[in-house]
Amino acid sequence: MHITTEQRHEKTLLSLQEERLDAHNSGELKEYLQRLLENGTHELIVDLSAVHFIDSSGLGALLSGYKNANLRQGSLILTGLQPRVQSMFELTRLHRVFDIYPDLEAALNHAKAGELA
Numbered sequence: 001m002h003i004t005t006e007q008r009h010e011k012t013l014l015s016l017q018e019e020r021l022d023a024h025n026s027g028e029l030k031e032y033l034q035r036l037l038e039n040g041t042h043e044l045i046v047d048l049s050a051v052h053f054i055d056s057s058g059l060g061a062l063l064s065g066y067k068n069a070n071l072r073q074g075s076l077i078l079t080g081l082q083p084r085v086q087s088m089f090e091l092t093r094l095h096r097v098f099d100i101y102p103d104l105e106a107a108l109n110h111a112k113a114g115e116l117a
Contacts, residue, residue, distance in 0.1 A: 037069060046077070079101045
C-alpha cells in the first residue's frame, strides 16, 4: 500500500494512493495506523480522494484507527470521499461515526479550529 504522510497544523495527513481499499490492502492500513498511534501520533487526517472503492475490510481498518485514536484522546478524520466510497459510509451508517469533510481545506480548517478551542 502506498501512503504518503506529512505534518499539517499539528495534525498528521495521510494520503492513500490506492484506487481500492479492500481485503488485499486494508490489513496494511490498519497496521500503519496502529504504529502511528502507538508512536505518539494521535491527530490524524486521512485523505481518501484517490480511493474509488472500499469494502467492509477497508471500513473496518478505518474504524479500528478511529477507535484507537479515541482511546488515546486523539482523532481520525476523513476527507475526499469519492461518491461510491461516500455511499458505503452512508449504507453502513459510519458517516454518523466519523468526522468527514469534502476536501482537505475543510478538514484542515476543522483542525485549526480545534487548536483554538
